[in-house]
Amino acid sequence: MKPSLHPFWAGVRAELPLLVGVFPFGLIYGTLALNAGIPIVAAQAMSSILFAGSSQFAVAQLIHNAAPAPVILLTIAVINLRHMLYSASLAPHLKSLSLRWKILLSYLMTDEAYAVAILNYERIGGTAFAHWYFLGAGLALWTTWQTATALGLWAGAALPATLPLDFALPLTFIAMVVPALKNRPAVAAALSAGLVALLAFSMPYKLGLMLAALTGIAVGTFLESRVERNAIPPQNVGRDIISPNQERE
Amino acid sequence: MTIWLVVLLGGLVTFGMRFSFVWLLGRLEVPETMRRALRYVPPAVLSAIVFPELFLRDNHLDLSLSR
Numbered sequence: 001m002k003p004s005l006h007p008f009w010a011g012v013r014a015e016l017p018l019l020v021g022v023f024p025f026g027l028i029y030g031t032l033a034l035n036a037g038i039p040i041v042a043a044q045a046m047s048s049i050l051f052a053g054s055s056q057f058a059v060a061q062l063i064h065n066a067a068p069a070p071v072i073l074l075t076i077a078v079i080n081l082r083h084m085l086y087s088a089s090l091a092p093h094l095k096s097l098s099l100r101w102k103i104l105l106s107y108l109m110t111d112e113a114y115a116v117a118i119l120n121y122e123r124i125g126g127t128a129f130a131h132w133y134f135l136g137a138g139l140a141l142w143t144t145w146q147t148a149t150a151l152g153l154w155a156g157a158a159l160p161a162t163l164p165l166d167f168a169l170p171l172t173f174i175a176m177v178v179p180a181l182k183n184r185p186a187v188a189a190a191l192s193a194g195l196v197a198l199l200a201f202s203m204p205y206k207l208g209l210m211l212a213a214l215t216g217i218a219v220g221t222f223l224e225s226r227v228e229r230n231a232i233p234p235q236n237v238g239r240d241i242i243s244p245n246q247e248r249e
Numbered sequence: 250m251t252i253w254l255v256v257l258l259g260g261l262v263t264f265g266m267r268f269s270f271v272w273l274l275g276r277l278e279v280p281e282t283m284r285r286a287l288r289y290v291p292p293a294v295l296s297a298i299v300f301p302e303l304f305l306r307d308n309h310l311d312l313s314l315s316r
Contacts, residue, residue: 177296193297
């Protein structure tokens with residue numbers, strides 16, 4: 001097997017449990033888009049060009065309400081703002097890749113692919129084939145999203161207008177938080193972000209998620225600089241992001 | 250026609266945001282303060298996604314369909 005194929009399939013495998021939650025979501029998007037009066041080809045094109053679930057739901061709703069294009073575009077921009085955080089977070093790991101790889105992996109940068117890819121980068125660091133892992137995860141999600149959309153569009157007329165959306169986020173997603181909790185500032189970042197996410201949940205357009213993430217980042221950064229001032233000798237300050245260290249207190 | 254405008258421009262905007270820092274930080278040196286802040290993106294984002302799902306599942310359903 002080519003050395004790039006092993007990480008590629010490892011990425012696909014890591015993404016699999018998340019697909020369980022993504023598939024019904026795509027199915028429902030397809031149905032909803034049809035009911036909103038979006039032509040089949042445009043609904044499928046939205047899944048492959050926009051490729052961002054929550055914003056696609058919003059578009060379907062807004063098209064249904066005959067909202068003007070600038071309003072819809074602004075909504076898309078606000079809902080997808082969080083991808084800039086993912087972009088910044090992944091950027092140091094993608095730095096040495098060619099422009100083609102950067103474009104491809106940016107296109108595949110969804111919540112689910114980000115979660116799987118960033119944890120892999122933090123676990124193994126920047127090995128020569130780590131981007132293949134990201135590609136595997138991203139393509140697995142992409143294929144699932146396109147297929148689920150197509151099935152939703154195809155079955156659309158046969159499905160009821162409102163489907164029960166009662167599927168839990170897979171446990172895997174929850175289990176992903178754990179390896180991210182590498183030290184006390186990270187735990188504090190996670191807890192404060194989680195708390196703000198709960199409090200700000202009624203904010204529209206995923207702004208609650210954005211606010212929560214920024215709060216967590218601020219809390220973690222602040223605590224780390226305090227810990228550092230108190231206990232860590234100066235030579236440890238400039239650690240590499242590629243190899244984050246363990247408990248540091 | 251609105252729908253095609255939305256799909257194409259919306260796709261462009263979304264890709265632009267996904268590509269933004271990958272492109273920018275590929276050309277600039279990342280300042281240490283930013284590197285430090287970026288280490289907290291995974292725990293912050295992942296728990297911001299998971300917490301509402303864990304604790305507010307019913308609300309979530311309403312919200313994701315009504316918008």
